[in-house]
Amino acid sequence: MTGMIMKQTPQETGISGADPVRISLKGIEGLGRKSISFLLSMQKTRRYEVVDEHPDAITIIDIDDFRGLEAWNKIKSNPGQSRNPVILLGLEPMEVKQDIALRKPFRPDDILGAIERLLERVSGQAANETIEPEEEAEPSSLATDRRMPDKRKALSSSAASSLNDRELHAFVGSATDVDLDDARALASVQYSPDDFLAWQLNRLMETAVREQKYLRLGCCDAEFYIDPFQKRVHTLTGERSLRSLGALPLGHENLSTRKLSELPEELRTEGQHHSWESFIWRMALASSRGRLPEGTDLDQRFILRRWPNLTRLMLFPHATRISAAWVAGPRSIREILEQLSLPQRHVFAFFSAAMATGYLKAVDSTNQSQDSRTSTPGTNRRRGLFRRLLKTLYRKQGDNQA
Amino acid sequence: MSDHKIIFTGPVGAGKSTAIRSLSDIAPVSTDERASDITRHRKDQTTVAMDYGVLKLDGGETVHLYGTPGQERFDFMWDILTHGGIGLILLINNARPAPFSDLHFFLSAFDRFIDRTALAIGVTQTDMAHRPTLEDYYRELPAKFINTPIFEVDARERHDVVILVESLLFSLDQCLEA
Numbered sequence: 001m002t003g004m005i006m007k008q009t010p011q012e013t014g015i016s017g018a019d020p021v022r023i024s025l026k027g028i029e030g031l032g033r034k035s036i037s038f039l040l041s042m043q044k045t046r047r048y049e050v051v052d053e054h055p056d057a058i059t060i061i062d063i064d065d066f067r068g069l070e071a072w073n074k075i076k077s078n079p080g081q082s083r084n085p086v087i088l089l090g091l092e093p094m095e096v097k098q099d100i101a102l103r104k105p106f107r108p109d110d111i112l113g114a115i116e117r118l119l120e121r122v123s124g125q126a127a128n129e130t131i132e133p134e135e136e137a138e139p140s141s142l143a144t145d146r147r148m149p150d151k152r153k154a155l156s157s158s159a160a161s162s163l164n165d166r167e168l169h170a171f172v173g174s175a176t177d178v179d180l181d182d183a184r185a186l187a188s189v190q191y192s193p194d195d196f197l198a199w200q201l202n203r204l205m206e207t208a209v210r211e212q213k214y215l216r217l218g219c220c221d222a223e224f225y226i227d228p229f230q231k232r233v234h235t236l237t238g239e240r241s242l243r244s245l246g247a248l249p250l251g252h253e254n255l256s257t258r259k260l261s262e263l264p265e266e267l268r269t270e271g272q273h274h275s276w277e278s279f280i281w282r283m284a285l286a287s288s289r290g291r292l293p294e295g296t297d298l299d300q301r302f303i304l305r306r307w308p309n310l311t312r313l314m315l316f317p318h319a320t321r322i323s324a325a326w327v328a329g330p331r332s333i334r335e336i337l338e339q340l341s342l343p344q345r346h347v348f349a350f351f352s353a354a355m356a357t358g359y360l361k362a363v364d365s366t367n368q369s370q371d372s373r374t375s376t377p378g379t380n381r382r383r384g385l386f387r388r389l390l391k392t393l394y395r396k397q398g399d400n401q402a
Numbered sequence: 403m404s405d406h407k408i409i410f411t412g413p414v415g416a417g418k419s420t421a422i423r424s425l426s427d428i429a430p431v432s433t434d435e436r437a438s439d440i441t442r443h444r445k446d447q448t449t450v451a452m453d454y455g456v457l458k459l460d461g462g463e464t465v466h467l468y469g470t471p472g473q474e475r476f477d478f479m480w481d482i483l484t485h486g487g488i489g490l491i492l493l494i495n496n497a498r499p500a501p502f503s504d505l506h507f508f509l510s511a512f513d514r515f516i517d518r519t520a521l522a523i524g525v526t527q528t529d530m531a532h533r534p535t536l537e538d539y540y541r542e543l544p545a546k547f548i549n550t551p552i553f554e555v556d557a558r559e560r561h562d563v564v565i566l567v568e569s570l571l572f573s574l575d576q577c578l579e580a
Contacts, residue, residue, distance in 0.1 A: 018403070022426075037523055061412065133539075164556045171544050204430060273540075306537075306548075306552070307534075307539045307550075307552060307553070307569065308553040309536055309552075309553055310551075310553055310565050310569070311553040311555055311556075311561070311565050311566075312553075317563070320565060320568045320569055320572055321572050321578070323551075323569070323572075324551075324569065324572035324573055324576050325572075325576045327549050328549055328573075328576055339577065340577075341579075364577075379572045380575035380578070382406075382488070382574075382575075383575050383578055384487075384489055385406060385459075385463070385488075386571045386574065386575055386578050387467055387579065388459045388460060388463065389457070389463065389567075389571065390420075390571060390578075391459075391460065392457060392459045392460065392570065393425075393564050393567060394459070395567065396560075
């Protein structure tokens with residue numbers, strides 16, 4: 001991280017509070033410039049301003065354009081000079097340390113996620129310089145395994161809390177339904193799971209369990225320690241940065257793993273530890289943002305091994321309803337969508353989280369007897385009463401429908 | 403006007419009274435009294451009759467929330483209490499010496515009622531006792547309860563109790579639209 005930013009408060013950087021977030025585009029002209037400017041102007045949660053030059057601006061560089069490459073080379077030619085991190089766009093994989101590289105093609109959300117992550121880095125670093133130690137650690141809204149009774153209440157309520165609008169966008173996305181029989185449309189709501197943190201960690205946990213070793217995953221400027229014995233993830237990374245990390249495709253060149261015989265001492269005393277289930281659930285939602293993992297067969301039937309522990313997981317609209325349907329019997333994604341008539345993004349988000357955490361398992365269509373549960377949706381003559389009861393509970397909760 | 407009820411049951415100290423208090427629109431009527439038997443070692447007061455709360459729905463309907471007495475010597479009341487009930491919320495105190503025994507006792511005691519309706523299980527005090535885990539509970543459940551929702555629950559947290567009730571309703575009617 002650069003010294004220039006580290007010594008500033010978030011207000012001084014000009015990228016928080018009421019000030020607009022300044023974005024400088026290099027090597028992005030014409031339609032590309034207009035598209036990004038339009039994308040930024042459409043955001044309601046932050047105000048952006050596209051500028052040519054500004055000392056606090058976040059720079060986005062297209063290095064496939066000669067002007068962008070020139071700008072990038074100029075930045076790299078002064079390694080000792082402090083600077084803001086940049087977002088690099090390119091057709092080829094790039095090795096970066098303090099910056100973020102997005103490989104083309106990317107989606108609008110990828111750009112927004114990258115900007116968000118840089119902002120959080122900046123504000124986090126600034127906070128490290130200016131805020132009392134007790135306030136440094138961002139309160140995690142993940143359910144953790146800290147069992148101290150005085151912390152329990154806050155953790156419980158935050159873990160189970162419904163998402164606000166911004167979080168809802170970050171974790172469930174805002175995509176409209178697509179024609180699932182249109183291959184191109186379907187591709188637009190898919191993502192490559194191997195590119196994301198949740199799925200990387202998942203694979204590493206399998207290794208850690210098999211080899212009975214702690215594993216450390218270095219990922220950009222964050223570190224994750226996988227504990228196969230307690231089924232936990234330890235990290236010093238704050239919750240907001242985690243959300244960004246979970247949402248961004250990771251360059252595999254930025255990942256490093258190491259086996260450990262024991263956890264570092266500072267993690268035992270300072271680090272946050274998250275239950276594996278709640279951490280992966282949340283990170284998988286962040287990577288999905290209402291999309292499906294690539295290669296998912298819409299007609300393959302799945303079943304929930306058991307109900308997810310919804311009181312301790314990030315809850316989003318319809319998660320309880322989808323759980324009930326998928327625990328009752330084997331169903332494909334198409335069948336769930338048809339039965340529940342829900343926006344696709346909610347079902348896709350649930351599918352991603354439930355697959356990553358291992359709750360959902362595929363059912364062999366040639367051997368339906370492997371699971372005795374019925375696939376016939378149950379109904380109840382008291383449906384009207386139930387609906388009114390739910391309405392009352394949600395209204396009093398003041399929450400999104402769960 | 404139709405009245406309906408949800409039954410909360412479970413062993414001493416599982417949080418039945420607290421869960422009802424978390425949901426009720428009225429100050430719950432609790433008949434907690436100073437216990438005179440072995441439960442006195444666990445709680446200064448325990449419910450020797452029943453807890454009662456109310457959820458008032460739009461349009462004037464009422465859902466009654468009944469908590470069964472925590473002492474088995476009152477089990478003669480349970481059949482009467484459950485008559486016409488929507489479903490059963492079973493709270494298990496994970497910090498008790500034999501939570502699985504409690505689980506089986508209450509599943510057996512309410513077997514007919516559960517067969518007619520549905521069940522949701524909340525495991526409380528998991529901050530005091532980490533084990534058994536929810537996975538352990540699922541392994542312990544008889545096969546016919548395989549679809550039963552089981553969650554870690556803090557009975558003081560309304561949100562936790564709402565999720566329990568919600569899961570109960572969606573289990574009863576998967577096509578229910580909220």
